[in-house]
Amino acid sequence: MLASPDVIALDPLHLVVDTSSGGVPGFEARALLEASSRIHVEMATDSVIVAIVGAGSRLDAGFLVDALHALPELDSKAPGEIVRQPIVLPPTGPRARDVREAYFADAEVVPAAQAIGRISGDTLAAYPPGVANVLPGEVITTEVVQFLQATAQAPYGWVRGSVDAGVNHFRVLVAN
CATH class of the missing domain: 3.90.100.10 (Orn/Lys/Arg decarboxylase, C-terminal domain)
Structure with a gap:
């Protein structure tokens, strides 16, 4: 499940949602969720949002799902045609000092x-x-x-x- 060398572990209370699969870039999904549903996500990229759900908060998760389904399709491309830009971390520089x-x-x-x-x-x-x-x-x-x-x-x-x-x-x- 941890397919990338940059991934160390998974946090079950952080929900990573690929919004581009529904035709909405992550940055736009974040802005729309804030404006329409007062949902504030932790972070967004060009293709995903990261939401935090508190332990035992099923209503919050359901509210998020409903708000995501209500997002308009903003991109004219079909979901499979959206170009995703992966986050590639640069290599660290050499250690020169403690x-x-x-x-x-x-x-x-x-x-x-x-x-x-x-x-x-x-x-x-x-x-x-x-x-x-x-x-x-x-x-x-x-x-x-x-x-x-x-x-x-x-x-x-x-x-x-x-x-x-x-x-x-x-x-x-x-x-x-």
């Missing part, structure tokens, strides 16, 4: 282009999926910068730990 040492080291904020090849002083995690992409002490790579910036630019995407919302700057160690 996490603790890097976390407490002198750091400076530099533009993203100047951060490539430098050692991170921060922990950065893109949502979705919410997995740490950079840890203090790791070398910042071009792939990581591109992934984090693309996530920040996506509707409802954000990067926890970033110096700015667009991930245009990074906190790096003063001395590599």
Whole structure:
């Protein structure tokens, strides 16, 4: 069941719904659910939403199912024709310093282009999926910068730990 190397475990209280199979992109489904049914999901991508259901809350799950069935079909493509963009996590940069040492080291904020090849002083995690992409002490790579910036630019995407919302700057160690 865990078909991807990026998947570690499953949480039975998180419902991942492929909204694109019904012709509605995940970001639009999120906005429509909020506007029409006051349902707030945890996160959305271009093809899925992630909802949280509390233990023993059958009424909440039923309400969500009814609201999902009420969504209009926004995409003119048939469900099988919708192109899904998988989330592919970039490889981590090489570890250059111990996490603790890097976390407490002198750091400076530099533009993203100047951060490539430098050692991170921060922990950065893109949502979705919410997995740490950079840890203090790791070398910042071009792939990581591109992934984090693309996530920040996506509707409802954000990067926890970033110096700015667009991930245009990074906190790096003063001395590599």
